[in-house]
Amino acid sequence: MKYYGDLRSFITALDEMGDIMHVQREVDGDFEPSAITRRSYEIQSPAPLFHKVAGVAPGFRLFGAPAALSSRSDMPYARVAMSLGLAPESSGPEIIEALSAARFKPGIPPVRVESAQAECQQNILRGDAANLDRFPIPFAHDKDGGRYANTWGTLIVKTPDGKWVNWSIARVMKVDGKRMVGLIVPSQHIGQIWTQWVARGEPMPYALVQGPAPAISCVSGIPIPAHADEADYIGTLAGEPVPVVKAISLDLDVPATAEIVIEGHVSIERDCQEGPYGEYGGYLGEGSSAQPTFHVETITHRDDPIWPMSITGRPTDESHTLWAMGLAADALTYLREAELPIKTTWIPEDSTVHWLLVVMPENWRELLPGISSEELTQRIGEVLFKTDAMVFIPKVYVVDDDFDPTNLREVVWALSTRVHPVGRRAVFDDQRVIRLPQCYDEAEYVAGKGAKVVFDTLQTKRHLHASFAQGYPEEVRQRILDNWPE
Template sequence: MKQDMKHYKDLRSYLQALDEIGDLAHIRQEVDGDLEPGAITRRSCEIDAPAPLFENIRGATPGFRILGAPAARSSRKDMPYARVALSLGLPPASTVPEIVNALLAARQLPGKKPVRIDAAGAPCRQNILRGDDANLDRFPIPFAHDTDGGRYANTWGMLIAKTPDGRWTNWSIARVMKVDGKRMAGLMVPSQHIGQIWAEWVKIGQPMPYALVQGVAPAIACAAGVPIPAGIDEADYVGALWDEPIEVVKALGVDLDVPAHAEVVIEGHVSITRDCPEGPYGEYSGYLGTESSMQPSFHVETISYRDDPIWPLVVAGRPADESHTIWAMGMAADAMALMREAGLPVVSAWAPEESAVHWFVVVVPNDWREKLPNTSSEQFARRVGELLFKADSLVFIPKIFLVDDDIDPTKIADVVWALATRVHPRRKQAVFEEARVVSLAHCYEEDEYASGRGPKVVFDTLQLPIGEGRLRHASFDQAYPQDLRERVLKNWDSMTTSPR
């Protein structure tokens, strides 16, 4: 894994790499800072355009910039996941399985603790704001969608918090809405790690210290956006991925360490009550939100930032954006680890982008019956559901499909064909009636959202073993002898080129 890895220690070196492969668009024409960056970023995701870097934002301090779609699909058709691959230090042409395997491999390595450096030389300390000067109004925070409840100060930044006893420091991505220059409201989901840590501070009755960090090294942002087991520090995980520790500095006003090469660092405390309305917000399911909820307030006390800072922007919505790339890859890595630890034979896993993280496909080997003797496919499907539907990392997934290894889960045509021709209308379904339900999954009824419980299902599409009745594909690869296929491919260009 390491021989071809090249790590980008800050956002700016990563942008240089995107520039080199033609996957960065420098937007020098003036844009309206309210909604135009959101609209351009959303269209960029929908047509797989280069990542937009907005360099001239009306009303913003000269030099302040916004980066849209930092880890969405690439504009390079020959390397569709280049942004995620480069973020993790992999070659830009890496495939989904290669990226997932890299995430898996890093989990098996001993973590490397971050190293604290002299703050005087840290790029994130080039400018420091305290007291009334520490105000969000000086930063170009746009609206992501026209119906959002406010400008979202966090869509691809990283929240840092640690337990009151200091045993666990969590770096994670969660949506945070700007309320005014001195306050934000953040969605605090109990099943997510940031929500679990906040609950510990609530229990002791003390506001939670936090840092919201924008524009970190791309591997750090990816690690913050993928599921890692509770109690594991993301900083240590990235250190293992890099094979060297992350450089950090002590925060200015709270007892936390922050990445030294970040673009912007916001510090303060989080209230212990849900005292501020947050939302609505357009989400990964592809729909604009219509409701708000009461969430904790994030009070802004200190801000530091680099010269000419870059603020990353993710505009969640219909596939595909970062919710459907790096998040899905993290889910796949976690599911693979869980299934292998449980002794279940599995080849790969993937949440097809087109499903908006509502489908999860598990691919099993043809010889799974030898590895699980006396187990029917229906029993196999139930074991998979019992394991994955209990995992915090997959709580958002309502439907799992168990498929044979003749299906590539990253090719939506393969997946749709298998589901259309191998899913029985009634049988071979492992239904879990009282599974955990979260409000962000878009396929449930109001009473199920209210109770937090609803059905989930594993569809068993597994066929008979090869040589025991399984039908071959009516395809070029399987319906013709190898020598004929080789001859057709060799002569393809000359046979299919029309004479002038």
């Protein structure tokens, strides 16, 4: 296992395993980088690194699909695993266990370095020179409301009293060279902090960090408890402190090895239209909403900086790998804290974060004596739907552990044959609903409430599978394997 302390060493490692596609020809500055990245997701190709982008200075680069499925079929989650300092061959459940386990370990606080030691401040742009137009920011999709300046960067903000520093990912659209507009959801952590600045009548300082150490991007995009420090949690995953440096113009610390840091203040009003944007559910966006303006005041960057991007849409992109794993790890943590003997949790990539599988061990009835599967299903829903992260998940399936939850073919087989047409489910009405999940009616979006469901697919008796593994004597199977192919 190896932790990558900056984006460049991570890209080099991926390149060495054949998982980088070097695009050396010049690409346009509008749609071509995004379209290539989107196709790379859909055919599971190496991650594209764009070396020449029209309209920007030589040396400025774009990097697509940083945490998507790997092109290596023998290690599909390698980009996520390596980002977190895990072995590239780690399975999905192993990554989820690591994310959950780190929440119970002491955090390792970041360490501040001097500006001269911080690669992110090799170049400092102030005033009119601090302009987004100099960077290769493409349109993500052709129906979007503008160029999206943030799809995989980390937003750093803190409460006015300085007690809570939050690192997160939220989509931010470029308005012009000196302004951006970001989607700030009141229930999310950045929304809670922005609300405190609004109450004070002061614009919120922010730093938007592009291309930090991959673990920073990953942790910024997954749920951890409110008021927890992402920097400390990343230090735990890395086994070493994150080096940070004081921002040039703000009282915020930023990752020292980042590629680009944008500094400024966020308006206290929702004074600019944001969107539409093609989101993780797999559909092009429609409509826009009033959101706060992010004013650009100072920009710092490394020499020949790399701007990473996630082009969300149909599976499989970072929303369906890293973010889904983070949500599953959050669910696993809360269920185990409720003393339920969960084997693992998993969100199939192709469900676009609309399904959660809760996997029970074969002996769960022995571990929960006197509890029926109906009662277990109800309890699982009661625990999960109280958590913030589950606002995104409308459907939960409680399943046995006799199939591989990460194999979509097996998931479809198991759910198709075990979900009862009308019964064996716990319905939870009047749950929190936001517009990002695609399955609700307009009236439910307006009301902010709708139903969620937990399906009980647990077998009263384990049935043997009509399969090679379970349908033949062991000596026959071994003889066939020894002579395969004939």
